[in-house]
Amino acid sequence: MSRRHPFLLLVLARMRELMREPEVVFWVFVFPILLAVGLGVAFRNKPPDEIAVGVVAAAGSDRVVSALPPAGGFRVVTISADEAADRLRLGKVALVVVPGPSYEYRYDPTRPDSVLARLKVHDALERAAGRADPVEVHETLVTEPGARYIDFLIPGLLGMNIMSGGMWGVGFLLVDMRSRRLLKRLVATPMRRADFLGAIMTSRMILVFAEMALLLFFGWLVFHLVIQGSLWTITLLAVLGAFVFSGLGLLVACRTAKIETASGLMNLVMLPMFVCSGIFFSPDRFPAAVQPLVKALPLTALNDALRATILEGATLPSQSGRILLMLAWGLVSFAVALKIFRWN
Amino acid sequence: MDIAIRCRDLRKVYEGKPPVEALRGLDLEVRAGECFGILGPNGAGKTTTVEILEGILQASGGEVEVLGLRWGRSDRALRERIGVSLQETRLADKLTVEETLDLFGSFYEKGRSALEVMAEVGLTEKRSAWVVKLSGGQRQRLAVACALIGNPDLLFLDEPTTGLDPQSRRQIWDIVRDLRRRGRTILLTTHYMDEAERLCDRVAVVDHGRVIALGTPSELIASLKGEHVVEFAVNGNVEPRPLDPQSLLALPSVRSVRSEPGGLLMTVDEPHVAIPALLERLGREGHGLSRLATRHASLEDVFVALTGRRLRDE
Ligand SMILES: Nc1ncnc2c1ncn2[C@@H]1O[C@H](COP(=O)(O)OP(=O)(O)O)[C@@H](O)[C@H]1O
Numbered sequence A: 001m002s003r004r005h006p007f008l009l010l011v012l013a014r015m016r017e018l019m020r021e022p023e024v025v026f027w028v029f030v031f032p033i034l035l036a037v038g039l040g041v042a043f044r045n046k047p048p049d050e051i052a053v054g055v056v057a058a059a060g061s062d063r064v065v066s067a068l069p070p071a072g073g074f075r076v077v078t079i080s081a082d083e084a085a086d087r088l089r090l091g092k093v094a095l096v097v098v099p100g101p102s103y104e105y106r107y108d109p110t111r112p113d114s115v116l117a118r119l120k121v122h123d124a125l126e127r128a129a130g131r132a133d134p135v136e137v138h139e140t141l142v143t144e145p146g147a148r149y150i151d152f153l154i155p156g157l158l159g160m161n162i163m164s165g166g167m168w169g170v171g172f173l174l175v176d177m178r179s180r181r182l183l184k185r186l187v188a189t190p191m192r193r194a195d196f197l198g199a200i201m202t203s204r205m206i207l208v209f210a211e212m213a214l215l216l217f218f219g220w221l222v223f224h225l226v227i228q229g230s231l232w233t234i235t236l237l238a239v240l241g242a243f244v245f246s247g248l249g250l251l252v253a254c255r256t257a258k259i260e261t262a263s264g265l266m267n268l269v270m271l272p273m274f275v276c277s278g279i280f281f282s283p284d285r286f287p288a289a290v291q292p293l294v295k296a297l298p299l300t301a302l303n304d305a306l307r308a309t310i311l312e313g314a315t316l317p318s319q320s321g322r323i324l325l326m327l328a329w330g331l332v333s334f335a336v337a338l339k340i341f342r343w344n
Numbered sequence B: 001m002d003i004a005i006r007c008r009d010l011r012k013v014y015e016g017k018p019p020v021e022a023l024r025g026l027d028l029e030v031r032a033g034e035c036f037g038i039l040g041p042n043g044a045g046k047t048t049t050v051e052i053l054e055g056i057l058q059a060s061g062g063e064v065e066v067l068g069l070r071w072g073r074s075d076r077a078l079r080e081r082i083g084v085s086l087q088e089t090r091l092a093d094k095l096t097v098e099e100t101l102d103l104f105g106s107f108y109e110k111g112r113s114a115l116e117v118m119a120e121v122g123l124t125e126k127r128s129a130w131v132v133k134l135s136g137g138q139r140q141r142l143a144v145a146c147a148l149i150g151n152p153d154l155l156f157l158d159e160p161t162t163g164l165d166p167q168s169r170r171q172i173w174d175i176v177r178d179l180r181r182r183g184r185t186i187l188l189t190t191h192y193m194d195e196a197e198r199l200c201d202r203v204a205v206v207d208h209g210r211v212i213a214l215g216t217p218s219e220l221i222a223s224l225k226g227e228h229v230v231e232f233a234v235n236g237n238v239e240p241r242p243l244d245p246q247s248l249l250a251l252p253s254v255r256s257v258r259s260e261p262g263g264l265l266m267t268v269d270e271p272h273v274a275i276p277a278l279l280e281r282l283g284r285e286g287h288g289l290s291r292l293a294t295r296h297a298s299l300e301d302v303f304v305a306l307t308g309r310r311l312r313d314e
């Protein structure tokens, strides 16, 4: 048997363990895709709803109905005056038209759809009555990829995955190894500690790389995500993110002996970032007073930088502020964690 | 004679509230090529001692020399030369036996092949099985295999058979005997006196962080007053007056007498002298005998004689 370097075998062991753990495969690869599909479908940009109009059956209602064709986006029902009042109250129609010598519109001016319906119906009726438009208009409709919710979401999901992967993949792993005394057992061999920690980091990087490729490819394939920035820049940001959150994971794990304590600590660290760092909605929604805090979180920096690169094609130098912030988080976490890390 | 381990006045206090004084001046000398046993009840300080010798725990005081080297100065060289099986390590669940051994083997400069070591501990058939799928005995053999993979000069086995079924214990014993035959130095801890008696060339009996007796199993047993044990019980239906245990010391060849739950226990030099005298005495005083058994004294009896307690609290 050819003897291999312990570092390689440690990486190999780590990757094997990960791939043999169904939960890991689910959380790392399947879950973000499910989330993207679910949220992408729920918040897709829909065509405008059709306009529901009730026409009170009376002399001249035929004329009104024919002026409001389905092709114009109208859905018209002809009904009695009583029923029209009911439907308007229940919101089943946006507007009631009472035909007669002069038209009467009944609607609630506080309902946006009713106001829109009044404008559209009035326009259509006037035109049917022979109004001549003094100004000629052409309309060009644009729905650009890049401004949709799914475009906002995918970089956020990538950031979220890098965070939870780093925290669990390093923090939880080490505490688990400590609680089964495996860490102690390894320390009793001539294994170099740098090989060991390096292997954990390396397997994290490999996983982050796979996650990123999968999520971006999926976004491109299914949602026609357009990646504006360079893939190199995106990869570099992802690797930097993996470094930062491995450091935080290591910090959480450095003295914790119990799995439960570690889970608690980990959630405590991650929760503010889940909420504030712009995974699902923009952190700009928070009040100006807390913005400096929100912007100082490493996940905010990562998400902002990923979005700027993926959606706006930002270059690496333009993100240097965010990169420096992340580097600072990573270096400080590592320095502190390695200093106080307990091996046995 | 080469000395593999020497430690003097070893002390260990676990900080805490209250602090625990686990070792209180423990001395030990293990010779090269012997199988040395540390025998003691739970909490005696066996694991603490072994982990200090293995260099994974810091002593609070005392001197330690392992294979002529010292921890803190020659750590890497020492780690290359020792093999360790900790009390209760759970190895990675989802690596196979062979992957685990390859991994551990890669840490050593003169690591052995996994195949060879698997054959030695009888795990060849399980080479592709995940660790989580192994039985308790198989896991323990894998732990021993991980200790052997670096081809160590000195082997530490902390309670290698605790919690195993009799057959698995015997398999581990066979492995240890085989290693000893091939001249390895082994330090093992146990709270099973039969294990110490069977496997060890010399035994240190440890209690409350100190060595309270040291010698070969037979020397320790011989140090008892009386190498044979006679256990008996009398039935009380004819009871002129209760039997006074201390009065039995007057019988020929009897060295000690103790009340036990459900009877009396005497250590004697020569059962063929003591038993007829005992029977004669009981008959004369009108006591009926309801149970009588004799056996060779064991290390358990040594421990009881030294501490008044049993090794394992049943
Ligand atoms: N990490 C620890 N912290 C505090 N006390 C400990 C620790 N480890 C062991 N002890 C105490 O030290 C004493 C000796 O323990 P140990 O060496 O494990 O004994 P043994 O292996 O003989 O059962 C016991 O009283 C035990 O409770």
Ligand SMILES: [Mg+2]
Pocket: B046, B047, B048, B087, B159
């Ligand atoms: Mg112990």
